[in-house]
Amino acid sequence: MKTFDELFSQLQQRAHSRPEGSATVAALDAGIHAQGKKVLEEAGEVWLAAEHESDEQLAEEASQLLYRLQVILLARGLSPDDVYRYL
Numbered sequence: 001m002k003t004f005d006e007l008f009s010q011l012q013q014r015a016h017s018r019p020e021g022s023a024t025v026a027a028l029d030a031g032i033h034a035q036g037k038k039v040l041e042e043a044g045e046v047w048l049a050a051e052h053e054s055d056e057q058l059a060e061e062a063s064q065l066l067y068r069l070q071v072i073l074l075a076r077g078l079s080p081d082d083v084y085r086y087l
């Protein structure tokens with residue numbers, strides 16, 4: 001288990017060291033357009049899970065949306081702190 005900030009630090013390290021097999025490296029290499037589609041896809045899955053699925057499935061879909069949001073922030077050179085100042 002990890003916090004939002006811990007996950008973001010891990011993704012920054014992946015972007016820096018580019019280990020083979022990293023989902024994050026692949027997602028970053030796919031570009032902003034593909035990353036945006038993933039954000040939308042996962043947001044839709046959160047909606048469907050909230051309306052029709054179990055609490056566990058909703059939590060899992062939410063984790064994937066948070067991951068995809070982190071990837072797109074990282075790709076644009078932003079960090080969670082850039083978001084927190086609006087919360």
Ligand SMILES: N=c1c2ncn([C@@H]3O[C@H](COP(=O)(O)OP(=O)(O)OP(=O)(O)O)[C@@H](O)[C@H]3O)c2ncn1[C@@H]1O[C@H](COP(=O)(O)O)[C@@H](O)[C@H]1O
Nearest residue numbers: 007010011014019021022023024025038041063064067068
């Ligand atoms: N939390 C996640 C995470 N959530 C989702 N995903 C990716 O999203 C995929 C699931 O998304 P989809 O439902 O769209 O499935 P898919 O379309 O079959 O997958 P893709 O073809 O798009 O990869 C997973 O297979 C992962 O590739 C994640 N990939 C990585 N992380 C975490 O990110 C960190 C770094 O991971 P690596 O970059 O892989 O080392 C680790 O802590 C991981 O646990």
